[in-house]
Amino acid sequence: MSMAETLKADTDRLFTRKRLTNFAIPGAVLAYLVYVFFAFDVPGLAQRASLENARTLVADSYSYKTHVTRDNRNGEIEVAIEGERKGRYPEGTAPDWVAMGETTQIDLGDGHVVFFGPETITYDIPGYGLVEATPGRSGVNAILPEGDLPDWINASKNRLAITTEAGRVTITRNRSEVFRYFTGWELFWFTLDSPYHGLSTGEVATRALSGEAGAIVSDIWNNGMWRHKDVVWAIFETILMAFLGTFGAAIVALPLAFAAARNFSAFGALRFAMRRLFDFVRGVDALIWTIILARAFGPGPLTGALAILVTDTGTFGKIFSEALENVDNKQIEGIASTGAKPIQRYRFGVIPQIVPVLLSQILYFLESNTRSATIIGAITGGGIGLMLTQAIITQKDWEEVSYYIILIILMVVLMDWFSGWLRRRLIAGDESGR
Structure with a gap:
């Protein structure tokens, strides 16, 4: 074999090796990624993912809930931001969308109205109908409109949960609770027991210039909700x-x-x-x-x-x-x-x-x-x-x-x-x- 042929053969082998290497490395990486895809059960993860839970989590990050809770055993009702005692409204007071009385009316907006009666809780849901629930020792006796139960209602013997765009209603034997979402971080500066709660920025600034700056800073610094x-x-x-x-x-x-x-x-x-x-x-x-x-x-x-x-x-x-x-x-x-x-x-x-x-x-x-x-x-x-x-x-x-x-x-x-x-x-x- 001549020198030229030997050189050509060596060159061909070199290029063949390089081509195999160039294809082998991406192929190995692709095979590894395929293995990881199934080893970590990515398809199963995609199936288990809940967009509804993700939306709720995102909504919770920039909004807050006001809870209206009734003790079904004694009929006492309390209203609290995020359901916390530190965010509880003083006894006998409530936001303007809650009308306290023998029958408490809770207006969730857009026609959604919940009534806490002496015995029965009713929820008038636009486009669906009236839902009635009477909690007792034997459980929760619920009366729902005829037809198939929608996905946003979860009903069992001891619990009734209704989730709509206006809010959420949960009824058990011992407690009935309604909460409504609002945008913002409520009580971030002043809690409900602060004399500065509910005041506008201008009003707070006016009081600060009037000699109350120390008290204002103290109320913010010692905020029990946001700490x-x-x-x-x-x-x-x-x-x-x-x-x-x-x-x-x-x-x-x-x-x-x-x-x-x-x-x-x-x-x-x-x-x-x-x-x-x-x-x-x-x-x-x-x-x-x-x-x-x-x-x-x-x-x-x-x-x-x-x-x-x-x-x-x-x-x-x-x-x-x-x-x-x-x-x-x-x-x-x-x-x-x-x-x-x-x-x-x-x-x-x-x-x-x-x-x-x-x-x-x-x-x-x-x-x-x-x-x-x-x-x-x-x-x-x-x-x-x-x-x-x-x-x-x-x-x-x-x-x-x-x-x-x-x-x-x-x-x-x-x-x-x-x-x-x-x-x-x-x-x-x-x-x-x-």
Whole structure:
């Protein structure tokens, strides 16, 4: 075979291999994605997904419910925002769409009217008809219009639930409840027992200028429904956990990094031990350390800070030791030529070289740990993460969940801006901080 033919054969084999590789890699990725699609039961997930529940969840995030509840055993009626005692209307009072009396009339709008009678509850539903229900010891005796039961009515012996666009009515043996949605976050500033509730912004501003500013701020700060005071303290705890954990880890990791760096530690066994220590503490996730430390020290923000400190000590130790191994020896030799002692060589020959790397990484991790502290706080019982978890578990006041999520996002954005500004001031020397 001639040289030209041999070269052509080798070229053909090369191109064949490349073509197979180019087709094999996408094929393998596609096969993996198909496996994941069925392994995680994506078709079943799509079938189980409920758009109605999703709509309800979204609606709950920007609206609130006013509950009208009757105790079927004694006939007492109470009206409360979100059904909470802290949002309960004073006895004998109610919003204008609720007419209290022997027979209480609840106007849900658009022709939907519910009556709480002495014995029987009636609901006149436009386009469907009159629904009557009489709760008693034997259950709920319901009389419905003839025909098939619509999907928005759930009826059984002991319970009747009707959900319409106007609101929801639930009747059981012991309790009858109606709630109606309204857009907004009610009682966000002032609760019902505040003298400033119901006043316009202009009226509140006028009172503030008249010498009532302190009382107004106190009512907002001590709001029992939205707990602004507790929320501010929880955010402070979250930031404090991130700050203590991050900077504590940096302080611990820096001297250990010298022992792990090749050009500063002559003992191979010591370097090996330090590097394995860094691998161990950073190899275990911060959430795992949180659970372990919570068993040892109990719940609290300090436990969360310690979990961040332990994990970041390993990460910082690795980063700092690598930075130390890349320092310029000429600068150290120049300091040594002046007769400087080893500590002085480190202070003036090494530290100035690695400070930009150290500060950059520390400030980045401070920003990242602010997010992590939210989740860690949910486990250790501290910070805004705990309040968010509690609000989610109740599955009742999703507007509070939205409020906490918005605050967490703002907190992360603020920390991102602050760390970037500080990094520019300390490292780049940008006086404007832009």
